Amino acid sequence: MSTITSIATRRDHTWVQRAACAGTNTPDRFYPLPDQAEETRAAKALCGNCPVSDECLTEALETNDRYGIRGGLVESERIVLHRLSTVGRWEEDRVVAALNGRPVHLSRQEKHSVCVVAAILDLDLRIWAPVLGIGRKRALTRVREARAQFDAQPFLLRREQRIAGAFSPEATAVAA
Numbered sequence: 001m002s003t004i005t006s007i008a009t010r011r012d013h014t015w016v017q018r019a020a021c022a023g024t025n026t027p028d029r030f031y032p033l034p035d036q037a038e039e040t041r042a043a044k045a046l047c048g049n050c051p052v053s054d055e056c057l058t059e060a061l062e063t064n065d066r067y068g069i070r071g072g073l074v075e076s077e078r079i080v081l082h083r084l085s086t087v088g089r090w091e092e093d094r095v096v097a098a099l100n101g102r103p104v105h106l107s108r109q110e111k112h113s114v115c116v117v118a119a120i121l122d123l124d125l126r127i128w129a130p131v132l133g134i135g136r137k138r139a140l141t142r143v144r145e146a147r148a149q150f151d152a153q154p155f156l157l158r159r160e161q162r163i164a165g166a167f168s169p170e171a172t173a174v175a176a
């Protein structure tokens, strides 16, 4: 299979077997350069006839896949869609997944919750910080801010307290 088999998540992936690009063995087709309008059109045309284009697009948004064409959209088109779809979004499962280092494209509120829970539990930032797309220094700052907020207004952070109380880390290896 070509492009989509490289997307790494732990959800049901049986849909990839029905993809129009399955077995085409031409992954470059889905990574045209910005000035390759004809190639872009051709890849989008294939996606347009794909029976699992919705699943493909959802996967790309959820995993913050920033490269190539997914679900018939190039990255710049996906970003706009993602911003619209995540405004106000908050789901506990997504926060927990990110705390376990899984690739989830979080909303602003969900990112804040990750920082708060990480601060409460003193979690290893090497696991969760990359999911937020931030480095160690910025992660430490976010944790300090989250801890200060928690100390001052714990009643505003009940969702995060609930997650922290039930959090069960997956076995996630971190390179030393």
Ligand code: SF4
Residues within 6 Å of the ligand: 003, 004, 019, 020, 021, 022, 030, 046, 047, 048, 050, 051, 052, 053, 054, 056, 057, 069, 070, 071, 072
């Ligand atoms: S939408 Fe396009 S990239 Fe996604 S699975 Fe279908 S053909 Fe492949």
